[in-house]
Amino acid sequence: MTIEKLNHSLGSVSFMPQAIHVTAGNHAAPKSQRGLDQYETPPCAIEALLQVEPMPKGVWEPCCGAGNIVAALKAHGHRVVANDLVIDGDDFLLRHKAPPDVKAILTNPPFSLAANFIRHGLKLVPEVIVLERIQFLESEARAGLFDAGKLVRIHVFRNRVPRMHRADWGGRRVSPAMMLAWFVFDRDHDGSRPELDWIRC
Numbered sequence: 018m019t020i021e022k023l024n025h026s027l028g029s030v031s032f033m034p035q036a037i038h039v040t041a042g043n044h045a046a047p048k049s050q051r052g053l054d055q056y057e058t059p060p061c062a063i064e065a066l067l068q069v070e071p072m073p074k075g076v077w078e079p080c081c082g083a084g085n086i087v088a089a090l091k092a093h094g095h096r097v098v099a100n101d102l103v104i105d106g107d108d109f110l111l112r113h114k115a116p117p118d119v120k121a122i123l124t125n126p127p128f129s130l131a132a133n134f135i136r137h138g139l140k141l142v143p144e145v146i147v148l149e150r151i152q153f154l155e156s157e158a159r160a161g162l163f164d165a166g167k168l169v170r171i172h173v174f175r176n177r178v179p180r181m182h183r184a185d186w187g188g189r190r191v192s193p194a195m196m197l198a199w200f201v202f203d204r205d206h207d208g209s210r211p212e213l214d215w216i217r218c
Contacts, residue, residue, distance in 0.1 A: 057082050057083050057085050058082075058085045058086055058125045058148060059085070059178055059179045059218065060085055060088075060089060061178070061179070061218040062148060062174070062178045062179075062197070062199075062218050063085060063086050063089040063090075064089060065172075065174070065216040065217060065218050066123075066146070066172060066199045066216065067089060067090075067093055068216070069172060069214070069216055070146065070170070070172065070199070070201060072090070072093075072095060072121060072123070073095075073119075073120035073121050073144070074094075074095060074096055074118075074120075075095070075096050075097075075098070075118040075119040075120055075121075076090050076095050076096070076097050076098075076119060076120075076121050076122070076123050077097075077098045077099075077100075077115060077116060077119040077121070077122045077123075077124075077142065078090070078097055078098070078099045078100070078122070078123060078124050079099075079100045079101075079109045079122060079124055080100075080101060080109075080124045080125060080126050080127075081099035081100060081101045081104070081124075082101055082103075084099065086123060086124065086125065087099045090123065096118070098116040098119055109134065109137070109138075110130075110133060110134070110137050112137075112141060114141060115141040115142045119142060120142055120143055120144065121142055121143065121144040121145070121146065122138045122141075122142055122144070122145045122146065123146045124146075124147060124148075125147065125148040125149075126147055128149065128150065128153070131147055131149055131153065132158070132159045132162050134147070135147060135162060135200075135202055136162060138202075139167060139202060139204040140204075143203060143204055143205060144201070144202065144203050144204075145201075145202045146199055146200065146201045146202070147199070147200050147202075148197060148198075148199055148200075149197070149198065149200055150195050150196065150197060150198075151173065151195075151196040151197065151198050152196075153198075153200065166206060166207070166208030166209075167202045167203060167204055167206050168200060168201070168202055168206070168211040169201045169202065169203045169206050169211055169212065170199075170200075170201040170211055170212045170213075170214070171198050171199070171200055171201070171211055171212070171213050171214075172198055172199040172201070172214055172215075172216045173196070173197075173198040173213065173214070173215050173216070174196065174197050174198060174215070174216055174217065174218055175215045175216070175217050176217050176218055177195070177196070177197075177218075178195075178197045178218045179218070199216075
């Protein structure tokens with residue numbers, strides 16, 4: 018999808034000439050088949066978050082894909098800057114500063130890059146919110162991320178979020194198999210233990 022087509026479908030959304038990796042969600046397939054990990058975020062998952070999590074006016078979505086998160090934010094009155102590797106070809110992890118007037122990142126990054134994405138994002142904006150599997154809490158490789166004391170809240174879905182199939186998937190549509198949660202990181206957090214609550218898609 019071109020920037021022009023995406024702008025037309027989403028209205029007056031600002032697209033910067035930088036990007037990252039497209040949205041992720043279901044990593045059951047081999048990496049060779051997953052390509053750029055383009056798994057669109059179900060609208061109900063975004064709406065559930067926006068009902069419980071305060072969000073600044075300016076938000077950056079650097080893995081926008083077809084624009085589900087962008088559309089939901091815009092519908093709630095937010096000004097959105099959106100990027101995607103497929104659209105503009107640049108890498109978020111190489112960005113040295115955030116777009117003007119954005120204070121948060123809200124996205125669904127590739128699982129294999131999520132920890133690096135969060136660390137880098139917190140250098141650019143005060144708040145980073147990502148959709149990930151609950152298993153994201155596991156792994157010694159990510160322990161430093163959580164031990165840094167910047168995780169503020171975890172919004173866990175009580176029910177299974179609709180399955181996120183690859184954008185080019187032509188096979189059988191299957192039932193959801195993953196437990197998902199929104200992880201909210203704040204670089205100014207005081208290090209206290211994160212709050213846990215439940216939401217429903």
